[in-house]
Amino acid sequence: MSVATLTPEAINYVCTTVRARSAIELDVSKSYLIEARLAPVAKDNGFDSINDLIQALRGQRQLKLESQLVEAMTTNETSFFRDQHPFETLRKTLFSEIKTRNAASKSLNIWSAACSTGQEIYSIAMHLREHFADLASWKVQLVGTDLSDDVLKRAAEARFSQIEVNRGLPASMLVKHFQRNGLHWELKPEVRNMARFMKLNLIERWPPLPVMDIVFLRNVLIYFCPETKRAILEKVRRVMAPNAVLFLGAAETTMGLDAGFERVQSDNSVYYRLK
Amino acid sequence: MDLKQRNKWLLYLNTHSWQDHLFWAGREIEREQMIVDVPTMDQIISNVFDEMLCMPTSPSDSGLECSVVGRIVASIRITGAMEKLIVVEAPMATASLIGETMFDAEHDTLPEEEIRDAVGEIVNMIGGNVKGMCEGESTLSLPCVSVENSELSIPDGGEQTIVNVAGSPILVRWHDMPVATV
Amino acid sequence: MYALIIDDSRAMRRILSKIVMPLGLEVVEAENGQDGLDRLEEMEPPEVILVDWNMPVMNGLDFVKTVRADGRYANQKIMMVTTETEPAQMVRALMAGVDEFAMKPFTADVLVEKMKLIGVRLPNPVSSNE
Ligand SMILES: C[S@@+](CC[C@H](N)C(=O)[O-])C[C@H]1O[C@@H](n2cnc3c(N)ncnc32)[C@H](O)[C@@H]1O
Numbered sequence: 001m002s003v004a005t006l007t008p009e010a011i012n013y014v015c016t017t018v019r020a021r022s023a024i025e026l027d028v029s030k031s032y033l034i035e036a037r038l039a040p041v042a043k044d045n046g047f048d049s050i051n052d053l054i055q056a057l058r059g060q061r062q063l064k065l066e067s068q069l070v071e072a073m074t075t076n077e078t079s080f081f082r083d084q085h086p087f088e089t090l091r092k093t094l095f096s097e098i099k100t101r102n103a104a105s106k107s108l109n110i111w112s113a114a115c116s117t118g119q120e121i122y123s124i125a126m127h128l129r130e131h132f133a134d135l136a137s138w139k140v141q142l143v144g145t146d147l148s149d150d151v152l153k154r155a156a157e158a159r160f161s162q163i164e165v166n167r168g169l170p171a172s173m174l175v176k177h178f179q180r181n182g183l184h185w186e187l188k189p190e191v192r193n194m195a196r197f198m199k200l201n202l203i204e205r206w207p208p209l210p211v212m213d214i215v216f217l218r219n220v221l222i223y224f225c226p227e228t229k230r231a232i233l234e235k236v237r238r239v240m241a242p243n244a245v246l247f248l249g250a251a252e253t254t255m256g257l258d259a260g261f262e263r264v265q266s267d268n269s270v271y272y273r274l275k
Numbered sequence: 276m277d278l279k280q281r282n283k284w285l286l287y288l289n290t291h292s293w294q295d296h297l298f299w300a301g302r303e304i305e306r307e308q309m310i311v312d313v314p315t316m317d318q319i320i321s322n323v324f325d326e327m328l329c330m331p332t333s334p335s336d337s338g339l340e341c342s343v344v345g346r347i348v349a350s351i352r353i354t355g356a357m358e359k360l361i362v363v364e365a366p367m368a369t370a371s372l373i374g375e376t377m378f379d380a381e382h383d384t385l386p387e388e389e390i391r392d393a394v395g396e397i398v399n400m401i402g403g404n405v406k407g408m409c410e411g412e413s414t415l416s417l418p419c420v421s422v423e424n425s426e427l428s429i430p431d432g433g434e435q436t437i438v439n440v441a442g443s444p445i446l447v448r449w450h451d452m453p454v455a456t457v
Numbered sequence: 458m459y460a461l462i463i464d465d466s467r468a469m470r471r472i473l474s475k476i477v478m479p480l481g482l483e484v485v486e487a488e489n490g491q492d493g494l495d496r497l498e499e500m501e502p503p504e505v506i507l508v509d510w511n512m513p514v515m516n517g518l519d520f521v522k523t524v525r526a527d528g529r530y531a532n533q534k535i536m537m538v539t540t541e542t543e544p545a546q547m548v549r550a551l552m553a554g555v556d557e558f559a560m561k562p563f564t565a566d567v568l569v570e571k572m573k574l575i576g577v578r579l580p581n582p583v584s585s586n587e
Contacts, residue, residue, distance in 0.1 A: 079566075084573065162404070162542065162560055163326050166567045170574060171558035172551060175544045182408050183318055327562035377468040379475060393468040399511070400561045403540025407560075412545070415511055417465070 010054040021070045023203045024223040037072045071148040078116040080169035085269035107139045109210040114220035115144030118155030125194040145200035158187040219249035233258040246272040335437040349394045349420040351402035356411025363398045369443035391420040459483040463493040464509040481580025490515030505577045510539035525554035
């Protein structure tokens, strides 16, 4: 495959398309990233170069190929118990708080928006099994959503590589909740079946969601411009129960974007509660 | 973990699902003729080099040209539920490159002893990952590393894969039945 | 503050040191379990011990059992870093008293995250995510 560098028009097309379809902001400074990520897409679809791929897309709109291009430009980096602190806060305060608050309905709904390959929602699932007494008598819904079909498929499979389970996951939980299958580690069905996954593009129309008690929206707003962040936060607010809490990534905040949230600092973690 | 907590753990362990694993560990089972195919081995090799050492691997379509002088041969044995011999054959040039990466050393400064140590650790990681694929209990030997000057000859009955590591080839072969030591 | 790194491979000790030192810990190396016990006798307890499993003279599991049997090291943080990857082996190590278990091959992130997980104090705790 030829490695001719991308034409300015091609880069422009990629940035515009990715922004329109996902809100992810790219620019010329990311052209090395664009090339690295799109080379496999071009190759898999039988094009000689990325420029050819883009030429074809510009000639005639092909939604499937376009989605592949957009998905290839997402960053899916994630890990079990990423950043630790939010999970500590769940264990130390929020689980018991919700047990009291929802004692009548005995229901608990948690959403991992932009869930990538599922480590976040499954960390919550394992955490619930270990630290949420009476789990069995509650109706618990754990929902993971993402824009990318590819990561959703992997999340639903709940099969992880050795490197993936090595990262952030305590060995005690690994041996308790996973079984080895060849080179992979598979979550045991009782944990896997706690979560379900669906496609949800944060900037498009959302499918119906349960009213959420806890929302994880981590490490995705960073890719968006302020107006998009604002619009998404407002929509997130509308699916949250009164007193529900929102976790953002370590580098993200609602401050200056949405006055409907109150920032709560607890131990080492920060979360946002509906005002 | 403090002592109290650890004791709690032990109690927990004795009563909970980990027993499944211990059950497997203690069980006398039939020899598993675990099949390790080439894609699986390539994946293991990639985990070692691409992920851990940041040395990009790619499939090699040429043979291994390291017939005569100075080839590092590192082998490790798995015995128990799984019986395998795993051998890494690396021309000195590849072996040096791997050693230099692991030791973070300048080009051509690493003594042969360190290079042997490095390739020994590579076969150790590969062997451990192969062993881990089998549920029954097996043990891993310590790696055995030598410098061979003889013609590269591969015993029958095994499988092999040749992979370029940062552009230089290594050969990994594995044999189900115990074969004469290299 | 230092980390005691016990592995029979010099290459592996080097790789581990390269990960640990930038976090602000000094490094003391030992090449097998017995050598590790000798180092412990000579020095203040380390902030963390990273120990391999398969080693000549004294293996890592026996090292852990010996250390844990000694009241002075009841709270010593110990992480096993090994090419043993079966769940049954992990259970064995946990029961012998290791605080964490990392499988080889690993990445720097893996080790840093696991050290944080067990509360190892790191003078320069770089953020390991992104
Ligand atoms: C870095 S991952 C974050 C995973 C996880 N939340 C975490 O913090 O570890 C970002 C994810 O956001 C998804 N994403 C990007 N743009 C999106 C959009 N417009 N709608 C939904 N998901 C999106 C990507 O597909 C990717 O899986």
